[in-house]
Amino acid sequence: MKKLRITGILLLFLTFTMLAACGPGSDDKKDSDGQKVEKIKLGEVTRSVFYAPEYVALEKGFFKDAGLDVDLQTTWGGDKTMTALLSASVDIALVGSETSIYVHEQKPKDKVINFAQLTRTDGxxxxxxxxxxxxxxxxxxxxxxxxxxxxxxxxxxxxxxxxxxxxxxxxxxxxxxxxxxxxxxxxxxxxxxxxxxxxxxxxxxxxxxxxxxxxxxxxxxxGEVPYTVFMAKESMLKKDAATIQKFTDAIYKAQQWVDANDAKTIAKVIAPYFEDTDVDMLAASINRYKEQGSYALDPLLKKDAWNNLKDIMDAAGELPGKAPYEELVNTDFAKKAMKK
The missing domain is CATH 3.40.190.10 (Periplasmic binding protein-like II)
Incomplete structure (x- = not known):
């Protein structure tokens, strides 16, 4: 049997790490209206202009408006990001969908589920x-x-x-x-x-x-693929569904904002995340991604795009199993966000 990618690190955590529930918590923190603010630990696979809507959601206060205090961590690499998610070092991970397929083939007790798409092409x-x-x-x-x-x-x-x-x-x-x-x-x-x-x-x-x-x-x-997607463990999607919905609502709001604004405006908003890159260069990069339709306009991960992902993995000899869309993708949160 072909050796699965990133399996070594994942198996170590799946076998030896206690994946105890460590979901988001309010920590008794309240916003200006006296409502509790839930803390979310978010791990991104790398720091990239490719993820502009994520930074917009943070800088424009869309997460805050939803009652979330999001702590963003850059985890540098698909294997490290997935390990952080499985070990509860982060609550939500922004990473390539292929990582959820690799984990699925290890038959974990707590599956990793894709719930909100951020980018829809290769970057x-x-x-x-x-x-x-x-x-x-x-x-x-x-x-x-x-x-x-x-x-x-x-x-x-x-x-x-x-x-x-x-x-x-x-x-x-x-x-x-x-x-x-x-x-x-x-x-x-x-x-x-x-x-x-x-x-x-x-x-x-x-x-x-x-x-x-x-x-x-x-x-x-x-072509279109679910290139980078927000994912969480199945247990969190069930236990903290309201929190996941708030998170998805904020992401959708950011996606719509990015679509409605020009590259220079977006660049000025996300500039704090790229201190070593001038705004004009950021704008040029953002414009390149906007022109080729890389930023998803909504968080809905479609089945056709998922199948294209599987075709790409299969062509590379990296598809380890059937990777059923119905088991690895939850579209409920995206659909509810889009109705609001």
């Missing part, structure tokens, strides 16, 4: 060392390509797009997958690889600084 771009205004995908053949972690959504989408363009990632190029996510940009700059797969704003920063040139969007080439 990476193909960046090259040299400018190429006449770029076509077939030019990658025979090149050295610095990809993302094997088994993660960026890499699986990357391979899916390459195969769509008649490129076998195993034989038609020198594909490297041994660099940690956080170190990929630096490895590209210091190394000899001709191409790399990068998120924003790094891709635009590289282009501005002359370190690379954006040639294509993997998001545009791969």
């Amino acid at each position: 990476t771009f193909l960046v090259s060392k040299e400018a190429d205004p006449d770029f076509t995908w077939d030019k990658l053949k025979g090149s050295s390509f610095l990809g993302q972690r094997k088994g993660g959504m960026p890499q699986m989408v990357g391979e899916f797009v390459l195969k769509k363009n008649d490129i076998d990632p195993k034989t038609d190029l020198n594909l490297k997958q041994n660099i940690d996510f956080a170190n990929i940009p630096g490895a590209f700059v210091s190394g000899d690889d001709q191409y790399v797969q990068l998120f924003e704003p790094t891709a635009s920063i590289f282009e501005k600084e002359g370190k690379g040139h954006i040639l294509a969007s993997f998001g545009e080439a791969s």
Whole structure:
């Protein structure tokens, strides 16, 4: 049987860690109206402009208006984020949907459920060392390509797009997958690889600084997928349904706000989360994502998008089981939020 990705760390926690209920609590804190404020520990897989609506919900006070005090933590990587969720270090995780599928195949007593979608396309771009205004995908053949972690959504989408363009990632190029996510940009700059797969704003920063040139969007080439989704353990969705609903309501409000406002306005709001990036660069990155429809307009994770995710995983040889939509996705909270 094929070895499942991120299984080692997950099994350690599933087997040896006491996953005791450690849900959100009020801590007797009250808002200006005297209502109790519930604390939520939220873990995001990385810090990215790709998650703009999340930061908008925090900065515009949408969570606060819903009676939530959200403590945002960046957990740096799908395996670490899922471990944090399973061990109750965080209550809610923002991470790629594929991680919930990997956990599901371990048959945990407390399943991880996707309940609110944040992004609906891949968020990476193909960046090259040299400018190429006449770029076509077939030019990658025979090149050295610095990809993302094997088994993660960026890499699986990357391979899916390459195969769509008649490129076998195993034989038609020198594909490297041994660099940690956080170190990929630096490895590209210091190394000899001709191409790399990068998120924003790094891709635009590289282009501005002359370190690379954006040639294509993997998001545009791969279609709609539930790329990053808010998820929680099934027990929390049952025990703290009202809290999850408040959280989803705030996210939907932020999604609508992002859709209604221009990139520069959004950039000014989320700037505190990207202190080393100027507002104009943030705006350029946000605009790129808005133009290709990366930000989900609502939190509803649709079955067609889920099936596309499974096709991408299957093409990469990473789909470990049937991954039933009905078992791993809860659309009740999204639907209620959209009715309000």
